[in-house]
């Protein structure tokens with residue numbers, strides 16, 4: 001006779017947290033074990049880190065029979081979880097099983113504190129299997145479709161709205177901006193579009209991990225390993241909340257935007273784009289969101305098409321029907337251009353893409369730091385960004401996908417952690433996100449990114465956006481007064497915090513070097529957007545990009561440094 005849920009609750013409530021986790025193990029010790037002949041491959045539950053076998057028996061015939069479950073695992077802690085599941089589900093009718101709010105049981109037992117996130121996935125797998133069996137036996141009216149474990153894991157942080165930010169106070173939090181350089185100047189950092197600087201809290205968090213509990217993730221159950229798993233999953237949850245994803249299971253840690261766009265192009269695109277199909281992109285894309293689609297089109301004998309652009313550097317949505325047709329399988333577009341600053345109407349593009357049955361992939365590398373991102377409201381299929389542009393570490397990026405899209409995406413990196421089962425002649429894959437996280441993750445960076453997201457959310461993305469737009473407007477108005485200076489891209493109302501410009505007869509590289517003499521740090525070149533520069537008819541531009549820590553003084557410094565450079569530099573004839 002199994003222990004009942006009530007008995008488990010009673011025992012739990014009397015114990016302190018350390019003993020509760022011991023009790024979970026003891027529940028496992030007491031569970032009857034399967035003899036080796038019953039540990040059958042066909043009864044294995046996939047998605048579990050350990051081996052879990054589960055069998056079911058309908059005790060009586062009829063439309064709503066009582067079902068008895070038996071289960072076993074090779075890990076004692078999992079056997080403890082099994083004991084809880086059996087106590088909750090076994091011996092109940094199919095419709096009772098489907099109606100049971102198993103989340104309430106998990107919440108009451110505070111399971112999240114005792115088991116790793118991977119175990120949560122395994123637990124989800126067991127619950128899914130039990131419900132699937134019950135569903136087969138239950139009358140149709142008993143169906144209640146929800147994903148119990150995921151609901152428990154999702155925790156919305158309360159929305160914070162801060163009307164404005166104090167850029168001087170923010171600037172003080174960035175050590176790199178507060179140093180006196182060798183020439184006695186302090187840096188005026190205007191290259192956040194390439195990489196943002198990191199606030200002290202992010203630097204401290206990375207240091208804390210390295211100094212206090214670093215270990216590999218999802219490997220060890222010793223205390224460092226357990227802490228790392230918890231920190232990593234907390235970061236995953238924060239990032240999910242930050243972009244309003246439905247579940248943290250839809251957030252995969254990757255190495256950056258470039259790697260992730262390739263993963264979608266060749267993990268999804270290869271299997272869904274064929275000869276004669278069309279891939280739609282834009283000429284304003286960064287090479288990271290251009291070359292993978294171009295190469296996919298070549299490999300799959302598909303056609304790469306482009307949304308026409310207006311003269312001021314926006315997408316010409318009035319001409320979208322010319323290029324978006326039932327042949328289009330995929331639309332890949334940036335949320336914000338890294339050269340023009342143009343902000344694209346993602347929600348509208350997603351709706352239009354879906355009308356013709358295409359999926360939309362958003363390169364959000366530039367947009368995520370500057371505007372609120374809501375993947376559900378915008379209804380995007382995939383959304384991708386990098387940590388280093390979001391005040392976080394380098395080497396970490398994010399893949400968000402709708403659950404169905406992720407499930408139909410094949411991995412392109414194979415190895416440890418991303419598998420479900422490896423046989424000598426073939427392998428099966430873990431469920432997302434693990435499927436896309438082969439090998440050792442950028443652990444410290446991912447945790448640091450979670451802290452960066454906290455930091456931004458603490459200020460509020462809206463407040464950062466308002467501040468940056470004010471700087472952008474002021475800089476634009478002042479730069480427009482400089483004779484011979486041309487700004488590329490739309491008006492401030494249609495763009496984010498980036499200004500790319502040229503001065504007649506001055507090469508952008510020479511200009512950037514002169515600006516550096518005044519410690520005004522800007523970027524020059526084609527900014528990994530050659531097709532766009534071809535369209536603009538120039539080989540390079542100088543780019544100033546703004547972030548939360550930039551101030552009015554930075555704008556003044558930029559303008560005066562440009563005037564200085566213009567006077568100093570010899571003009572080409």
Ligand code: PMP
Nearest residue numbers: 256257258286288338365366386
């Ligand atoms: N897309 C856009 C719009 C970008 O600005 C960048 C970075 N410049 C990338 C993709 C590539 O990002 P990463 O170098 O982090 O892979």
